[in-house]
Amino acid sequence: MFFISLQYLIFFVLVVCVFFALPHRFRWIFLLAASYFYYMTWDPRYALLLVTTTVIVYVTALLMQNRPAGTRKLLAVASLVANLSILFIFKYYNFFSGSLNDLFSLIGLNYSVPSVSLLMPVGISFYTFQALGYTIDVYRGTREPERNFGIFALYVSFFPVILSGPIERSTTLLPQLYQKTEFNYERVTDGLKLMAWGFFQKLVIADRLLEYANMVYANSSMVKGMPLVVATYFYMFQVFCDFSGYTDIAIGTAQVMGYRLLPNFKRPFFAESIPEIWRRWHMSLIMWIRDYIYIPLGGSRVNRPRWAFNIILVFTLSGLWHGAQWTFVTWGLINGVIIAISRMTRDMRNWVRETIFGGIMKITPAAYFSLSAACVAVAALGGAAGIAGIAGRAAAGVGGLAFLGIGVLRTRERAYGTFVNGLKKFWMIFVMFQLFAVSAVFFKAKSMAQGWYILSHFSTSNIPHLFLVAKPMDFIITIFLIVFLLTIHYIQATRGSIRQLVKTKPLLLRWAIYYLLVMSIIAGMRQSSGFEYFRF
Amino acid sequence: MKKLLIKSALLVLLVVSTLIGVIYFMPADDNLYLAATLDKHRLLDEVPQPRIIFTGDSNLAFGLDSAMVQRATGYNIINMGLHGGLGLNYYLDELKPHLKKGDIVIIILDYQNFFFDGGGANTLVEISIFNPKILLYYSPKGYYNYLISLPLAFQRRLRGVVSSAGGDMAFLRSNFNKYGDNVGHLNMPQPKLLVFKRPMPKKVNDNMVKIYNDFYDTWTPRGVRVYVSFSPLLIQDRKEQTEALAELYGDMKKRLKPAVIGEPTAFMYPEKYFYDNLFHLNAGGRRVRTADLVRAIKKIPELASVPSR
Known part of the structure; x- marks a missing residue:
């Protein structure tokens, strides 16, 4: 049962009605049953693994209480190993056996590691990480073990988050499951509005973008240049709208019932660097990795080479978490490498940027007016002088007008400062976007070979082929939707929650x-x- | 809670009114292809027994010469074939109010149908624009598919897709003859044939099997005889297709309660017999296919000719 199905809408309405009709003491039982029912609509067999994970984590956490440090550690390791083994067998075994076989054949060994035919349960990466986080929290003493098995089972299986997160923390979600929530009109309608926005992002934007991206990537060997670049850009927005849409529906669903889930996205396309985008994209996973892997590895308290190694390692693992394919591993690796390089070159890049934009700040109005005059001269006389064709003259004309405008702006110090700062910000976002696009190619590609092919064919222009797989009108609508999305993000960033803004408007x-x-x-x-x- | 319910109901009412308004009250040309459903339903009411009702998708509309079947068997023929987007569920649902004891129903679907659950898509909504009464006879699955297809039907109405006839002269209500065959394409110049490598099903979708068998179980005790047969298939990779068809045929014989008329390999044709796509036959193809179908029908004793009273 997808969030975007009619069945889910019916399920949601029924669950919410019954939830509020029930006395508080019975609600968790009902939610647990509803969550298992929801999960089992995918395949009833999946529930067996979910129960197994729940029991292992619950029992080991209980056993940890009041035990010596050594025993606690042993139990924590046992829980981690058991759960990661389940994850490995169902999600990664075939990937590793296939990779080993490739390696053996490469070095001429005649040995084959058998593969297994297993159904990968949906959401296994999400609920396993949520359960593992709890184990580590109890081991560290961050929280007491949960005694009520039913409440704990609900924490692991809570239907809004079980399939694709946000990956909740035991310290935030578990206590809420005990709290009594009343029907609150404001909260409920806020949740519903968030769900509606989630549906919009998913059904209207993401699915439209996916059509283009899929079409180009499915025929990538037949195209080169701009269609590949645009398909990759579209795919970045698609993945965002798809996952952010899902997350909004999940958070909205939980909010209607009075539960607050962790945020997962914070306008990532306004990030000014790759490290920053990772503080804004799939935040619940990144926070999980930070708290349970990166910090235990030493965080930023270690020497620089070790830090760089740690960063590359955790991002590579994050890639592997997404999928058992070398493309995902490469995607994570690229992001890790970019973050490591970006940190190591931060001072130098800051210096270069400040020098360039500081220089731009010092350009005089006269210089802009001169540039404008030169451009206008090319536009007016370029044809006769044989310097420029029609397109070149048109571009020179536009350039002349632009320089004239900037020249006028330059006469007003403050406005010009804001303009140059905006330019700097735009430049940083632009660079971030391009770097993220390079890694996104591997996130979307079916194979490493396809990823390399696409990257190596980015550079030709080939604009006419842009419309081979989409009608111009569909293309324009798609661009409009991206601009609309970014405008919404801009309003959120500058004026706060849109829902709150709308509330202040007349009925x-x-x-x-x-x-x-x-x-x-x-x-x-x-x-x-x-x-x-x-699929993750 | 009450406030929320009232406001939600109001919003739903607004949205539903818009949907209904656009889908059902925007002008739609009476000569559109789908409007032929009205004439076909009239045939179901008026054509006397003994009769054979062919039901299925556009392979029947474009590729059956009912007069030839009528001449060969003596049965009155009704060709209900119309559109592939309606689905098996619909083809059988629409017969419900019209079936009489002694009727013979032959279901012929394109192979593509066997991949899906027989539920139909946006055409379920669009056909109800012309024949709203049909909504009364939809089965629960039909209603479900109708509901989830409303957005697409709404979008298509906004784009004017179901507004005016005349785009393609082969697809007009006025092209259907007295049996329900579309004859508009027979004298038209051969358009460019759209060909793609079609995947072949090796078994019938489980839900489709259930629909076939439920229909059989419901109507056979009421004196209606139910059969299935095969649609025309463009020869692409004959060996591969023959193997797949053999498996499919075995599956149909094994799991479907209605008797199977003919063998699928008897309805494989070269490109020259197809009209605009892989599902529609041209005049030559229609003639050959009908002759093959008649041969197959003749092998079923109770269908070969009208039994004497």
Whole structure:
């Protein structure tokens, strides 16, 4: 049962109605049953693994209480090994056996590691990490072991998060499962609005972007240049809208019932560096990795080479977490390497940037006016002088106007300062975006060979082929949707929550906005093929 | 809670009114292809027994010469074939109010159907624009698919897809003859044939099997005889196709309760017999296919000719 199905809407309405109709003491039992029912709609057999993980983690945590440090450590390791083994067998075994076989054949060894035919349970990476986090919390003494098995089982299987997160923490979600929540109109409607925005992101934006990206990537060997670049850009926005849409539906669902889940995204496309984007993208996973892997490895308290190694290691592991394929590992590795390099070159890059933009700050108005005049001269006389063709003259004309405008701006110190700062920010976001795009190629590619092919064919222009797989109007709508998304993010960044903003508007306008949101979902939704992150 | 329920109900009402308004009240040309459903339903009411009702997708609309079958068997023929987007569920649902004891139903679906669950898609909504009464006869699965198809139907109506006839003269209600065959394409110049390598199913989707068998179980005790047969298939990789068809045929014989008429390999044809796509036959193809179908029907004693009273 996908979040974006009619079944889920019916399930959601029923669950919420029954939830609020029940006395508080019975709610967790009902939510547990609903969560297992929801999970089992995918395949009832999946529940066996979920129960196994739940029992192992619950029992080992209970046994840890009041035991000597050595025993606690042993129990924690046992729980980790057991759960990671389950994850390994169901998700990674075939990847490793296949890779070993490739290696053996490469070195001429005639030995074959057998593969297994197992069904990978949906959401296994998410609930396993959530359960492991609890084990580590109890081991560290951050929290007491949970005594109520049912509540703990609900923590592991809570239906809004079980399939694709956010990866919750025992210290935040578990206590909430005990708290009594009343029906609160503001909170419930806020949750519903968040869900509606999630549906919009997923059904209207993500699924539309995916059509183009899929079409180009499926035929990547036949295209080169711009279609590959644009498909990769579209895919970055697609993955964001897909996962952020899912997360908003999950958070909204939980919020309706009075539970607060961790945020997963914070306008990542406004990040000014790769390290920053990773503080804004899939935040619950990154925080999990930070707290349970990166910091125990020494965090930033170790020497620089060790730190760089740690960063590359955790990002490579994060890639592996996403999927049992070398493409995902490469994606994680690229991000780790970029972060390590970016930290090591931070001072130098800052110096270069400040020098360039500091230099731009010092350009005089006269210089801009001269540039403008030169451009206008090329535009007016370039044809006769044989310097530029029609396109070149048009570009020179536009350039002349732009320099004239900047020259005028330059006469007003403060406005010019804001402009140059904006330019600097834009440049940093632009560079971040390109670097992230390089790694995204491997996130989307089916194989390493395809990833390399796409990267190595990025550089040709080939603009006419942009419309081979999409009608110009569809292309324009897609671009419009991306701009719309970024505008929403910009408003959120500068003026705060859109939902709060809308609340301050007159009733008629509010209703018009809600109505338009629902109608635009219906009018703009595409045939959906499910969520990207479900395969992880 | 009450406040939320009232406001939600109001919003739902607004949204549903918009959907219904756009889908059902925007003008739609009466001569559109799908509007032929009205004539086909009239045939179900008016054509006397003994009769054979062919039901299925557009392979029947474009590729069956009912007059030839009528001449060969003596049965009155009704060709209900219309559109592949309606699904097996619909083809059988729409017969429900019209079936009479003694009727013979022959279901012929394109092979593509066997991959899916027989539920149908947006066409379920679009056909109800012309024949809203049909909504009364949808099965629960039909209603479910109708509901989830509303957004796409809404989008198509906004884009004017179901508004005016005349885009392609082969697809008009007025092209259907007195049996329900589409004859508009027979004298039209051969368009470029859209060919793609089609995957072949080796078994029938489990849900489809259930729909076939439920229909059989419901209507056979009421004196309706139910059969299945095969749609035309473009020869692409004959060996591969023959192997797949052999498996599919075995599966159908094993799991479907309705008797199977003919063998699928008897309905494989070269490109020259196809009209605009892999599902539609041209005049020559229609003739050959119908002749093959008649041969297969003749091998079933109770269908070979009208039994004497």
